[in-house]
Amino acid sequence: MAEQEKGTVRAVERALDILLCFAGSDAELGLSDISKRLGLHKSTVHRLLASLESKGFIRRHSSTEKYRLGWSILELVSNVYQSDALSSIVLPEMTRLRDQIGETISLYVRSGTERIRIQAVESNQPVRRVANIGMRLPLHVGASGKVLLAFSKDSYEELVRDCCPNDINRMEFLQSLVTTRSQGYAISIEEREPGAAAVAAPIFSRQGDVIAALSVSGPVDRFTPDMLNVHIEAVRRSADIMTKMLAH
């Protein structure tokens, strides 16, 4: 479990860590599962779960008696999208782009040393990229990660220090960012995941800051050199349209 930051409430952080145990694919968890996972005493977890349950963030399944996420999360999710003009404004264009090129479209934002997929429109093809909203991915690999970094206003020193793992060649890391920046897009061929490829381009705010990466992704065998050029052209055009949309 993470160390407590200054000015925060330990009990609250612990409760939120419990919630985040469900951020993966675990549908339900028992009290002991959580206790072991977080290294907290059973009675502590019991109380924290009772608190989460009292506010509807956790519920117990009627037959298994194990804990699941509650409906309060749903109450909040509408607000996430309402308050985030970005993903709702650009959704129609993402859908259009998906229909145009037939691959899965995703929108990523940066959060510290990671990127989060905040919106996605999946391909309709039988074999497709599954794009779970809310998923966190490393920034240093993948087309979208490279775009978010390359167009970031942080210095290269900061980027290397914060986002480049020790087992990666720093010069190559930087070079890929420089390349991405001059090209205006980034490509990833099985860089993050075997069998998957992606092309990404940056979306800018009114002030010229990169605020998101728009990504086209799919099975690598569909990303032939010819198709790659088509995707690059399309994703860049759409990202430009979105940048303009967000300026109004």
Add this chain to the structure above:
Amino acid sequence: MAEQEKGTVRAVERALDILLCFAGSDAELGLSDISKRLGLHKSTVHRLLASLESKGFIRRHSSTEKYRLGWSILELVSNVYQSDALSSIVLPEMTRLRDQIGETISLYVRSGTERIRIQAVESNQPVRRVANIGMRLPLHVGASGKVLLAFSKDSYEELVRDCCPNDINRMEFLQSLVTTRSQGYAISIEEREPGAAAVAAPIFSRQGDVIAALSVSGPVDRFTPDMLNVHIEAVRRSADIMTKMLAH
């Protein structure tokens, strides 16, 4: 703010109450807004917000400096749907029903004395019902509420005690539940909201418990007596199909 329950952690409940301040349409809130709304001291709210922010449940907007929901909510929402077989399994049938009759389709579950819309497929018509997922509504009014109550295994005494407000005629309340139960569906004509009408039917679990209400809703002028019969027939058939889907 609600009283603290036994066996819960006050600090955690307070933090979750802060999160639930965003369950409405407030995109962003200031520290003082929250402090006033919940009756908590500013420094308390400050600490709780720092805790929520440390785990990504809250973020501060770069220009306004006010608080908004964070991306951690998105991380959890995928799991809500994955772990809730109900809404993902029945979504295709909801979409088909929407395409068949052209009105907004919603799925509600009961949570205490309220119902929550856990899934929705909106009409494509220019004038339509907007259906925010996660929305909480009272159980004692509206077609879906009546369905959830009428087919509940709770005794009528319990239902009246828990769900019937004091300013409502209890005999009429009970009578509407008895009617709903014998008909197998419920109708609401501007009962919950001016200009809106709905028809709802129950979805049952394998064990015969009502687990959700399937609702068709739209502008009341479109719910003529003829259309009403069409909607009743359609929603009941779909609810039956869904009940069978969930049995496998």
Add this chain to the structure above:
DNA sequence: AACAGGGTTTCACCGTACGAAACACTAAGA
């Protein structure tokens, strides 16, 4: 019967969460 593993309850204690107050900053009004 014993054991394991799930969750629930009780209790002493101490350190964590709290409220109060001061502080810092900005904007608006006189």
Add this chain to the structure above:
DNA sequence: TCTTAGTGTTTCGTACGGTGAAACCCTGTT
């Protein structure tokens, strides 16, 4: 310019709330 109002941030003493430990309860397995 000064004052006031309002926002958020920091500091500090204290008491009570959160904690871990242990016992307990229940169910299932050997």
